[in-house]
Amino acid sequence: MDIDDEITQRYDPHDVEPEVKEYWEDADAYEAAKEAHSDDPDLYFLDGPPYTSGQMHLGTAWNKTLKDAVVRYLRMRGHNVTDRPGYDMHGLPIEVKVEEELGFENKSDIEEYGVENFIDECKEFAEENLGAMNDDFRSMGVWMDWDDPYRTLSPEYMEGAWWGFKQAFDRGLVERGKRVINQCPRCETAIADAEVEYDEIESPSIHVRFPLEDEDGSLVIWTTTPWTIPANLYVAVDGDAEYAKVRATKDGVDETLYVASDCVEDVLRAGRYDDYEVVETFDGDALVGREYEHPLADEVPRQRELDDEEGVHRVYSADFVTTDKTGLVHAAPGHGVDDFEVGQEHGLPVFSPVGPDGAYTDEAGEYAGEFVRDANPDVIEDLRASGALLAEGKESHRYGHCWRCDTPIIFAATDQWFITVTDVKDRLLDEIEESEWHPDWARDSRFRDWVENARDWNVSRQRYWGIPVPIWETESGDRICVGTREELAELAVEDIDPDEIDLHRPDVDDVVLEHPETGERAERVEDIFDVWLDSAAASWAALDYPSEDDAFDELWPADLIIEAHDQTRGWFWSQLGMGVSALDEIPYKEVVMHGHALDEDGRKMSKSVGNIVTPQEAIDRHGVDPLRCFLLSHDQQGDDMRFSWDEIEAKKRTLNVVWNTYRFPLPYMRLDGFDPDSTTVDDVETTTVDNWVLSRLQTTLSRYIEYMDGYEIDKAQRVLLDFMTEDVSRFYVQVVRPRMWEAEDSSSKNAAYATLYAVLEGATRMLAPFAPYLAERMYDNLGDVTTVHALDFPEPDESLRDETLEERMEILRDAEEAAANARQQAERKLRWPVRRVVVAADEDTRDALAALEELFLDRVNAKSLELFEEYDELIEVAEPQMGAIGPEFGEDAEKVMNAVRGEPREKVEGGVDIDGEKVTLGDDMVEYRDETPDNVEAAEFEDGTVYVDVSLDDEIRAEGYARELVRRVQEMRKELDLDVEERIRVSFDAADELLDLAMRERDYILEETRADEITDEIDADLRENWDIEGTSVTIAVELVHV
RNA sequence: GGGCCAGUAGCUUAGCUAGGUUGAGCGUUCGGCUGAUAACCGGGAGGUCCUCGGUUCAAAUCCGAGCUGGCCCA
Structure with missing residues (x-):
């Protein structure tokens, strides 16, 4: 290697990073790093695919940086790491963006525009975003296989999703049926639980009487969704809670009401009753089985027919009931998840007279055609007219909205395709035990809780841009599930080239299959997959399975995934559900779960608040490496991170110390032609402090590895940076500095070189995962392998460790x-x-x-x-205690005080002299404290x-003055811009003994200032007056020209 | 309403698993160094460890209740 590089004065990421980037490209450094570890044992890291609808934000930047640091580290620890990045490119959010661009309002606009055209637009949109995001991630210094990401819209990937779904189908886990799902009335499709966002809205709040059949009195229910009353089929109570029969009086009229005992007062106040009396109380169970009349039976004739069905319009007990409003809950199995499930238990029908667009169907009688939320006032009016309305008000509450178009969702029972994960829930719970999570509570408290409460997974959407559900149905109801393109071609009536067909709609919609057994024609169901199913298949689809099977056979399941905590309900879950449904196995072994990036006040960053900081801003201001190190300096396991400009700045300063530590010895090494290959620490006589810093290096490496292996990246970084600043910069370099300018053949200097080299080389490797640019730039001068990232982490060398010395x-x-x-x-x-x-x-x-x-x-x-x-x-010094001295000595007290204060113990104890009289003081009159002697x-x-x-004598003065003079001469050398090597002559002029003393150290002064002589005969290049400890000194310096 | 996580100096945080005088960086202030110098180093000031209660000889740490923020769910 050559130490020959010019090193700029300061660490400036904006100089270093573009330079290194260019070098990486020229030298194919990424490929070299991978190549260096290609024979190491495989490690399947799986990148969670970000969604291609926007750009990189701080959260995704953190996510990718963390992944990158871990991948770089794992490589350097000897693993052949899979690093194919992924992109999630289907789904409603993209459709909505494209609809916005095209000015569409609803699905009929799309149909009119043509599904094929629409799909093309969606594809183009996704591709464009992919390109931009690729660039963004690259700009963070993330090394992944950007030339070949897995894309959920590719034929191979889509086939992977089909294949997984077919496995579940073959195992009997796919079902079509009515379920209550979240429906976005604007997008006219089911949306996933994960796609519902909760915002505060104001709704009507009504109390309604449901008159009992065959007896006097009414059940009182409360609701914020009047529009669901037309679909009401039963009322739920808490069987264990206490309920009351109340006689209430209003305007002289009596009536009987049933409510939970806790709610009597509130309900009666809401209804503005004049007086009331609790007639009797009983358990909710006593109400179970009572029947009531539907209050809107006149408006919704269908309710009369339903009333004839067994069990309808009856009271049931259900555990979702609370006694905070009336204790009686109006239940519509067609519009509520709980309502549906309890209804199913009792064999009740599902009544959902609402279309996908949120408008009532004909079954809703008088309300037919009206949009449900607009119908609220009409429903209320009708209830009032029939005397069923007991009270009316407004209520602010959180309500679900479509995450993309912000429309309040409705719950509706529709026909959907499900993967019945509830059938394999025990397996799901068993399988999560097979995975290791960091932090462990993410699995044991959080994820388990989610899995235990998981419901069957609705995987179908009534939309366009997605992977089509690969099910074809014959007229007689037989179903064919297709798992591969090959299979599709075999079953298709017309000739299809499996390598050519686009599996997207509308192409695949036109494919007609022939049932392999009955020969019947089968047509595809129209639905597409929920986009969560796409990414759920990533563990095999990212390996191009099933079209390629080598990688899958060797690598699956994934060894490691790294995502933020919102993925509990997202990718952590969807992969588990899909993996167990398809292959009866959890598809990942280890999980690192990190947090979210919050703003400087700890609030979440959002467009509406306007507190978003983009990674690009941060890079522009401080550079990539400081940003990366900042992102990696917080707890990486579950904790959120607060963004802070000051902290990034501070991080840059710390890296600058590392930089200075690195650049300090380089000029000397270069001057002396130091060769680290021939002069290692084994070849030189190291000193105690050398041994110490080498021991510290090994200790640091060992702790670093321990932390990194546990994914405690923040702690590993701290250990490294503390070592570099505290031990190397603040101590070792300070101690070792004089050795740098010893004579050329000094063995102590060579030992310092070899030691510093070893420390810098080792530290650079450890720095590489966090600050890849800086580490590369430093390594460029230290080693001769293409890239620092291709190197290994050696095991710590115990023989270099000396704990006692540390x-x-x-x-x-x-x-x-x-x-x-x-x-x-x-x-x-x-x-x-x-x-x-x-x-x-x-x-x-x-x-x-x-x-x-x-x-x-x-x-x-x-x-x-x-x-x-x-x-x-130490001298014990007296402190007079005036509380005792005052009363004893009266007006002499002050004299006593002055005689005692500050005197040593033996003098006071011998008695003090007051006006010529010896006075002895009592023990209570004096206390003593320790004081150091003068000058100490x-x-x-x-x-x-x-x-x-600090006592002074001539020898010390001589040295002190000499050093004062030296320092001034050095300053003047610098003003003259002299090189370290250049010789000077110097003259001193002072009035005092200062010079006489200083000249005792003449040789020292000559040596330190590189002066040939001290003389008065001088042709000064620079002459200056200085003040040294109060004495005026004139110093002149003359450059000796050779 | 429920589950999980967090709350320590003006700011960012360490310490909490295994209880024993809260430790750092930034900022601030005073000083030092002057052959890493638009760099570097040291000292000081600054803390009801979110609140209340409990366990204990002893609580930032363990337990309970609450408040605030984040994520997930209803």
């Missing part, structure tokens, strides 16, 4: 800090030597300092070190106390 150095640094503190109190700067430093401490501490005495003296600039258990030169200052550290004796 502990002792820790003590030395503490003591040094205390000494600096004491100096500061004594106002004696470090440039001036001190005669003596005394440390009082326990034996271990003394041993440590004794072992490192030379280094310690050098660090604190002291002539000698003395070590004691206790420092016996003390400072404590964790293991003891440091005493610094």
Whole structure:
């Protein structure tokens, strides 16, 4: 290798990063890194596909950065890591964007425009976004296989989804049936639970009387969705709660009402009754089985027919009932999930007189054709007219909206395709045990909770842009599920080229199959898949299975996935559901779950709040590596991250320290032609401090690996950066600096070179996963492999570790800090030597300092070190206690005080002299405290106390003045812009003894300033006046031309 | 309404699993160094460890209740 690069003054990511980027491209560095580990054991990392409807935001930037850091690390630890990125490219959100662009309002606009054209637009939109997102991720320095991402719209991928679905179908887990689903009336399709967003809205809030059949009185129900009353089929109560029969009076008229006991007062107040009386109370179970008359039977004739059916318009007990409004819940199995399930238990029909567009059907009688939410006032009016309305108001509450078009959703029972994951719930719960999660509570508390409550998965959508449901039905109701393109071609009536056919609508809609057994013609069902099913198949579809099977056979299931905590309901779940349904196995082994990026106030970033920070802004201001390191500096396991400009800035500063540490020795190494290959730490005589920093390097590496292996990226980063700043920059480099300008053949200098080289090389590897650009730039000057990312992490070298030395150095640094503190109190700067430093401490501490005495003296600039258990030169000084002295001495008290204050103990105890009289003081009149002698200052550290004796003598003055002069000459050299090598002559002129003393150190001055002589005969290139400790000194410097 | 996670200095956070004087970085202020110098280093000030209650000789840490924020669900 050559250390020959010019290093810019400061660390500027905007210089480093483009340069490295270009180098990576020229040198095919990414390919080289992969190649270097291609023979290592396989590790299947699976990238969760981001959705191609927008651009990279801070959350996805964090996600990809974390993945990248982990992948780079795993490679360097010896794994052949799969890194194919993915994109989720189908689905309603893209349809909605395209509809917006084209100015469409509903599905008929699409049909008019032509499904094929619409699909083309969607495809183009998705492709465009993919390109932009690819660029975004690249710009974050993420190394994945950007040239060949898996795309959910590719034929291979779509086939993978079909194949998975067919496995589930063959295992009897696919069902068509009525279920209550979230329906977006604008998009006219079912939407997933995951696609419902909850916002606050205001709805009517009504109390309604449901008159009992064959007896006096009414059940009182409460609802915020009056439009569901036309579909009401039963009323639910809490069987265990207490209910009351109430006689209520209003305007002189009595009536009987049934409500939960907890609710009596509220309900009666809402109904503005004048008076009431609780006639009797009973368990909810006592109400079960009572029948009532539907209050809108006149408006909805169908309700009369339904009334004849067994069990309809009756009271049931259900555990979803709470007693906070009336304790009686109006239930419409066609419009509520709970209502549906309890209805099914009791064999009730499903009545859902609402179309996909949210308009009532003919079955809704008088309401037919009206949009349900618009019908609310009519329903209320009709209830009022018939006397059923007991109270009316408004209520603000959270209500589900379509996540893309923001329309309030409705619940409706429609025919859908389901994967009946509830049939395999035990397997799902067993299989999650087979996966390891970081943090572990993500699995055991959060994910398990979700899986336990999971319902059958509605996978069908009544839309266009998606993977078509691969089911064909014959007229007699037989179903064919197609798993591959090959199979499709075999079963198709017409000739189809399996390599050519586009599996999207509308092409596939036209394919007619022939039933292999009956020979009957079969037509495809119109639905497409829920987009969550697409990504659910990723673990095999990203390997192009089933069209290719080598990779699948070797790699499946995925070893590792890394996503944010919102994926509990998303990809973590959908993959599990699909994997178990299709292959009876969880498709991933290890999960890292990270958090969300919040704004500086800890709120979520959103367009409407306007608090979004884009990764690009951050990169523009501070560079990629500082942003990456910032993103990776928070807890990566489950915790959210608050964005902070200051922190990125701080991170850049820390990286700058690393940069300076790296660039500091380079000019010297270059000058001396240092060759790290021939001069390693094994070839040189290392000193104690060299051994120490090499030991620290190994300790750091070992802790780094431990943290990285547990995906505690933040802690690994901290260990590394602490080492680089605290140990290397703040200590080792400071200690080792003088060795850099020793004579050319100095073995101590070579040892420092070899040591620093080893430290920098090791640290650069550790830095590579976090700050890939900076690490590459540094490595460029340190090593000769194409890229630092192709290297390995060696196991820590235990033979280089010396724990005792590390502990002792820790003590030395503490003591040094205390000494600096004491100096500061004594106002004696470090440039001036001190005669003596005394440390009082326990034996271990003394041993440590004794072992490192030379280094310690050098660090604190002291002539000698003395070590004691206790420092016996402290003086006990008297403090008069006026509370006792005052009463005793009266008007002489002040004299006594002055005579005592600040005197040493033995003098006071011998009696003090007051106006020529010897006075003895009682014990209560004086207290003593320890004080250091003159010229000694003390400072404590964790293991003891440091005493610094700053007494001056001529020798110390001579050295101090000499160093003061040297420093000024250095400053002048710099002003003259002299090279380190250039020789000078120098003259000093001062009135005082200063020069006489300083000249005792003449040789030192000559050496340090690179001066040939000190002389008065000088042709000065620069002459300046200085003030040194109050003395005026004139210094002149002349450059010696060779 | 339920589940999970978080709340420590002005800001970002460590410590919490295994209870024993809250530790750092940024900012601020005072100082040092001056051959890494538009760099670097040290000292000081700054904390009701979200609140209340409990367990304990002892609680930031364990337990309970509540408040605030985030995610997930109803």
